[in-house]
Amino acid sequence: MSRRSRALSVSLSTSLALALLGACSPQGGDDRGPDVRQPGVATGTVIGGTPKRGGTLTVLSNQDFAHLDPARNWVMPTMDFGTRLIYRTLTTFRAAPGKRGSEIVPDLATDLGRSSDGGRTWTFTLKSGLRYEDGTPIRARDIKYNVERSFAPDLAGGPDYAQRYLAGAEGYTGPLDGKHLDSIRTPDDRTIVFSLRGPVAEFSSTVTLPTFSPVPASREKGVQYDLRPFSSGPYRIESYARGKKLVLGRNPHWDAATDPVRKAYPDRIVVIQGLKGGQIDDRIIESAGADASAVEWSDLQPSSVAKVLPKPGIRQRLSAERTGCTDMLALNTSRAPFDDPKLRRAMQYAVDKQAQVTANGGPALNDIATAYLPPSLTGGRAADPVHTGPATGDVKKAEKLLAEAGRGDGFDTTITVSTGDKTRAEALQQSLARVGIRLRIETVDPSVYYDTIGDTANAPDMAISGWCPDYPSAATFLPFVFDGRTIKAKGNQGNVSQFRDKAVERRMDEIAAMPDATAAAKAWNALDREIQRKSPAVPLLWERKPLLVGDNIAGAFGHPSWTGQFDFAVIGLKDPSRSQG
Amino acid sequence: MIAYLIRRILGVAGVLLAICAVTFTIFYLLPADPAAAACGKTCSPERLAEVRHFMGLDQPVWRQFGDYLVGIFAGRELGSGPHAIQCGFPCLGYSYENALPVWDLLMDRLPVSVSLAFGAACLWLVLGLGAGVTAALRKGGLLDRTLMVGAVATASLPVYFTAVMLLYGLVRLTGLLPYPAYVALTDDPFAWAANLLLPWVALALLYAAMYARQSRSSMIETMEQPYIRTARAKGLPARTVVVKHGLRSAMTPVLTLFGMDLGALLAGAVITESIFGIPGVGRLFYDALQRSDQPVVLGVTLLAAFFIVAANVVIDLLYAVVDPRVRN
Numbered sequence: 001m002s003r004r005s006r007a008l009s010v011s012l013s014t015s016l017a018l019a020l021l022g023a024c025s026p027q028g029g030d031d032r033g034p035d036v037r038q039p040g041v042a043t044g045t046v047i048g049g050t051p052k053r054g055g056t057l058t059v060l061s062n063q064d065f066a067h068l069d070p071a072r073n074w075v076m077p078t079m080d081f082g083t084r085l086i087y088r089t090l091t092t093f094r095a096a097p098g099k100r101g102s103e104i105v106p107d108l109a110t111d112l113g114r115s116s117d118g119g120r121t122w123t124f125t126l127k128s129g130l131r132y133e134d135g136t137p138i139r140a141r142d143i144k145y146n147v148e149r150s151f152a153p154d155l156a157g158g159p160d161y162a163q164r165y166l167a168g169a170e171g172y173t174g175p176l177d178g179k180h181l182d183s184i185r186t187p188d189d190r191t192i193v194f195s196l197r198g199p200v201a202e203f204s205s206t207v208t209l210p211t212f213s214p215v216p217a218s219r220e221k222g223v224q225y226d227l228r229p230f231s232s233g234p235y236r237i238e239s240y241a242r243g244k245k246l247v248l249g250r251n252p253h254w255d256a257a258t259d260p261v262r263k264a265y266p267d268r269i270v271v272i273q274g275l276k277g278g279q280i281d282d283r284i285i286e287s288a289g290a291d292a293s294a295v296e297w298s299d300l301q302p303s304s305v306a307k308v309l310p311k312p313g314i315r316q317r318l319s320a321e322r323t324g325c326t327d328m329l330a331l332n333t334s335r336a337p338f339d340d341p342k343l344r345r346a347m348q349y350a351v352d353k354q355a356q357v358t359a360n361g362g363p364a365l366n367d368i369a370t371a372y373l374p375p376s377l378t379g380g381r382a383a384d385p386v387h388t389g390p391a392t393g394d395v396k397k398a399e400k401l402l403a404e405a406g407r408g409d410g411f412d413t414t415i416t417v418s419t420g421d422k423t424r425a426e427a428l429q430q431s432l433a434r435v436g437i438r439l440r441i442e443t444v445d446p447s448v449y450y451d452t453i454g455d456t457a458n459a460p461d462m463a464i465s466g467w468c469p470d471y472p473s474a475a476t477f478l479p480f481v482f483d484g485r486t487i488k489a490k491g492n493q494g495n496v497s498q499f500r501d502k503a504v505e506r507r508m509d510e511i512a513a514m515p516d517a518t519a520a521a522k523a524w525n526a527l528d529r530e531i532q533r534k535s536p537a538v539p540l541l542w543e544r545k546p547l548l549v550g551d552n553i554a555g556a557f558g559h560p561s562w563t564g565q566f567d568f569a570v571i572g573l574k575d576p577s578r579s580q581g
Numbered sequence: 582m583i584a585y586l587i588r589r590i591l592g593v594a595g596v597l598l599a600i601c602a603v604t605f606t607i608f609y610l611l612p613a614d615p616a617a618a619a620c621g622k623t624c625s626p627e628r629l630a631e632v633r634h635f636m637g638l639d640q641p642v643w644r645q646f647g648d649y650l651v652g653i654f655a656g657r658e659l660g661s662g663p664h665a666i667q668c669g670f671p672c673l674g675y676s677y678e679n680a681l682p683v684w685d686l687l688m689d690r691l692p693v694s695v696s697l698a699f700g701a702a703c704l705w706l707v708l709g710l711g712a713g714v715t716a717a718l719r720k721g722g723l724l725d726r727t728l729m730v731g732a733v734a735t736a737s738l739p740v741y742f743t744a745v746m747l748l749y750g751l752v753r754l755t756g757l758l759p760y761p762a763y764v765a766l767t768d769d770p771f772a773w774a775a776n777l778l779l780p781w782v783a784l785a786l787l788y789a790a791m792y793a794r795q796s797r798s799s800m801i802e803t804m805e806q807p808y809i810r811t812a813r814a815k816g817l818p819a820r821t822v823v824v825k826h827g828l829r830s831a832m833t834p835v836l837t838l839f840g841m842d843l844g845a846l847l848a849g850a851v852i853t854e855s856i857f858g859i860p861g862v863g864r865l866f867y868d869a870l871q872r873s874d875q876p877v878v879l880g881v882t883l884l885a886a887f888f889i890v891a892a893n894v895v896i897d898l899l900y901a902v903v904d905p906r907v908r909n
Contacts, residue, residue: 064868072621153631153632153634153635154660156620156621156624156628157619157621158621160623177662222663222666223666224681241860242689243679243860243864274858274860274864274868275858279760279858286753447870447873480623486623490614490617491617491629494623
């Protein structure tokens with residue numbers, strides 16, 4: 001999940017909610033089902049039709065990438081950028097909008113991998129004719145090498161699935177000291193075999209992660225590899241001035257015939273970083289000159305929404321795909337008052353989720369969450385709620401549960417939020433006041449938010465936190481958020497509720513070991529409901545990611561696998577001659 | 582003069598060392614852990630310990646500080662064996678977030694901040710001194726009062742207001758100027774100036790107002806001195822009296838101010854750079870704060886301290902040249 005991007009993407013404010021109300025009301029009578037609330041193009045549509053080959057695509061960004069090194073890249077939109085443009089992985093997601101985008105297809109590998117030994121051993125065969133940017137062949141041992149790199153302490157921060165799944169990986173600290181993992185075998189240049197600790201049914205999905213892309217040992221530069229990953233994808237890095245500008249040019253040795261996913265339409269991709277968010281919006285709205293061939297990297301600012309929605313011409317350039325993440329109110333279960341499950345259940349009814357929607361940008365950019373698992377992990381539709389009732393909360397039921405818990409007079413409690421979420425905390429304060437809960441709000445700067453709520457000894461009673469699955473499997477969600485064994489004294493993330501429950505942990509281990517992915521998905525779903533009954537957190541919102549493109553952009557859609565960021569595999573220009581530079 | 586110079590330079594070194602020690606201690610005491618930030622979201626305690634060791638954060642603070650100081654003069658190697666990272670002279674630490682030595686990052690951004698600072702300085706000197714001297718020579722007149730009311734009004738506008746208004750008026754509304762995007766002077770001098778014009782004006786307006794008031798009062802004071810009357814009585818042309826005798830002496834306090842302001846600006850104008858999206862030292866500092874990239878924050882702090890202290894020394898030396906009494 002993209003923790004940092006969440007911290008930086010300041011929550012949408014009420015001004016946006018008002019803007020959206022104003023913009024949407026004329027269409028109130030036009031009943032087109034749920035899409036009426038869609039702020040931009042409908043989910044599943046592509047902006048601008050099919051692109052033409054050539055030209056320069058510009059990406060305007062307010063920030064630098066956290067890490068482009070494939071061993072360290074674990075921020076959702078950056079994973080999209082890295083794996084779609086610079087490096088290929090064993091498998092990847094289909095380049096398609098909507099639900100089809102969640103399907104896994106072979107990338108470097110010839111198929112989705114063959115499992116044996118009840119899902120403990122996975123074998124992948126590489127396609128022939130795969131080459132790096134210098135024309136040298138991509139070999140299976142290069143993938144093994146990058147997986148090994150992800151264990152090195154100096155290359156920390158990347159996805160940790162290799163550490164979780166590979167057999168005999170305890171205490172391994174990477175290949176730089178000359179040691180290698182026995183659990184990855186490469187009998188020849190085109191075969192790679194992974195031996196896992198236990199069965200992993202969806203390992204085909206795991207290898208979509210950038211950890212499973214090739215890095216030749218001869219190109220090892222340790223920490224500095226981050227500055228210039230060696231390309232196995234359609235583009236190579238021409239220049240990269242950190243925080244300023246990244247320029248990608250074509251990789252002449254990338255062969256489209258081996259790559260069913262990436263179309264690589266533009267000749268060059270230029271990422272301009274460190275710009276001011278509101279100015280990026282204004283530039284792309286105007287779409288003058290080179291900005292017509294530009295897309296924005298981070299969310300449209302709340303203040304810019306009013307400039308987009310009322311104008312159909314601009315509105316049709318707005319993508320607002322579901323992020324696939326769940327935003328929730330974590331209740332600190334480690335001490336009073338929320339060590340009492342009854343009290344936590346009362347919270348499920350006391351919270352006014354509708355007010356959260358309003359405070360976070362309105363119904364156009366948020367759906368009410370009815371479960372921890374986002375719809376993308378529960379068959380595409382929202383799960384039926386365990387705690388039923390109106391979206392505004394059920395005051396009577398909450399009061400009853402409070403009385404049963406011996407807190408009929410309410411109680412005092414605290415929440416810590418980042419400055420951008422203050423409006424939401426106030427909405428929460430109002431809804432809890434209805435049942436006599438007196439909430440004290442503490443706001444902290446976004447840059448220290450996760451350090452503050454991750455300090456378990458001093459953690460607040462409540463915090464707003466979220467999680468995004470790494471690929472469409474609940475195994476990348478529930479164990480990160482509700483497994484008590486992952487709690488750390490400091491820098492605690494994921495399990496912000498500090499929820500410890502032996503039965504739940506046992507069940508997680510059992511489901512993780514299921515060889516059948518479909519049965520596992522069902523079981524995760526049931527476990528989600530089980531955890532909801534224990535109520536370590538209140539599911540609040542399923543958000544959308546609003547992103548705008550210039551009017552010369554074609555093939556743009558928010559990809560569901562990367563929190564609604566554009567799929568860079570197939571984005572391009574309508575008229576390449578209009579792009580400058 | 583030599584002895585004076587040596588004394589001053591030793592003083593500067595002392596001040597910088599003190600600033601370095603204080604900043605280092607503050608970071609050591611802060612709750613944010615750079616190792617945890619680097620380690621990522623599912624970092625186990627064992628792995629965190631490995632990362633801390635790799636980054637040298639498991640050493641006692643005095644040891645870390647000692648290594649840091651040695652690195653500044655001799656460069657150093659961070660980590661050991663196959664993990665080692667070379668950080669050459671002058672090593673101001675290593676940014677693990679950016680995978681670059683702090684010095685390289687600073688040198689990459691410095692030309693941007695220097696472009697911004699010097700361009701703005703030229704503008705505000707011309708505007709500020711022009712307005713100040715004109716007002717002083719027409720003391721009490723309509724022009725004087727208009728200029729000074731204008732100066733007070735401009736000085737009271739914060740840069741984030743003028744910057745946003747300028748952007749709105751000159752870029753969004755009329756399209757006269759492009760959205761600022763830094764272009765290096767060596768790449769395209771015209772685009773360099775066109776892109777920096779707005780930030781220059783935004784910064785210069787603020788400073789020009791202060792300089793107008795400062796130079797006006799200083800000029801008025803000087804022009805009332807007996808030697809000016811003498812010069813006039815000698816029958817010198819008015820221009821010579823004003824420029825050679827009046828202005829030159831009136832500028833001393835203004836120059837003091839100028840040195841300090843320029844020094845502070847050279848190490849980055851955080852707000853201006855952020856609003857206009859200019860990748861200077863100020864923006865680097867802002868981003869480093871966001872990412873708990875402490876080596877960079879420390880590096881920028883030291884650079885800023887260096888520029889301000891250095892500007893002071895230069896001014897003092899200029900005094901010494903003008904006034905021999907200072908040397909003793």
